[in-house]
Amino acid sequence: MKVGDLSNAYVVSVGPGWSLRDAARHMVEHRVGSAVVLNEDNLVGILTERDVLRAVAEGMGLDETRVEKLMTRDVVTVEPDWEIYEAAAEMAAHHFRHLIVADGSGVLGVLSIRDLLLAGQRVPLADGHWAVLRDPLTFTVRERRRLQRQLISLGGGPPDELDLGELVALLVASWSLDLPLPGDAPDVLDRVPAADLAAVRAAVLSELPELQRAVHPAPGWRRRR
Template identity: 30%
Template sequence: MRIGNIYRPAIFGCRADERLPEVARRMADKEVGALAVVEDNRVVGVITERDLVRAMAERPDPETVRVAEYATTRVETAGLAEDSRDVADRMLRAGFRHMPVTDRGELIGMVSMRDLLAVETWTP
């Protein structure tokens, strides 16, 4: 199945200069496990729940910590026409649980391992 058929098109991103508590609240409000870090609608990183946990463990005052300090900047993206199995394979190899979806280089959504697993296990 193509990523264009399964990705989540709602775009919940953040900026690298935002503070972690703001981002954590946005993730909780939107019930998502990761946000793309964007600059001019281009993906420059990803911040995840795991990154937030690491920051909480390492920093006594996360109120002052910026997204850029904990976001993953080694980012891969998925395209709409890509096969879901190919994307799942790339995510497994890289150790990602979330991958931004782009069209012509611009962020349009996110796909998660949970989304890909649902496609593989769903039977009509």
């Protein structure tokens, strides 16, 4: 997988003259942990949630302090054709949690450590955003057991008649659909637009064989006592 396949192309940006409060509010509204700092479309830095936290800890005035005072100016960028492991190595080397994806045309997106850790299949949504089907390798033991129970409960039958509600709620991360997932409430998926739910459901359906292999031991495997 390439960086360009995984990074978020929806870039949240702020200006160097913004106050920290406005920048923090902007990040919260867009549910991101960093903002690209642009000055007339030119990349001049990056502001992260750590920077805002440091400002609070040091007693800086959030309304008086400008983004340019705390932003990282020596921005590390990666290109969209980099391999994911190369980007991960770059993050580890610089102790970063966010990398800006750019090429000769400018900023293309942002890659976060969350993107790397929870990488999975992306499903395009109707509004131009996307949802992520989590990779079972990132599941906790409790989540894997729940996934296994749900897969067993599906049984057979025509694909169109399978009840995938709970499976969708477990596999689709909360940052994708802005829901209180994993969706223990029966009506949690009713809030998802029909077109988006259909797209996610189709993606989950296509992944069922891989999911089965992910949670079941290989033939011949035996637990040692």
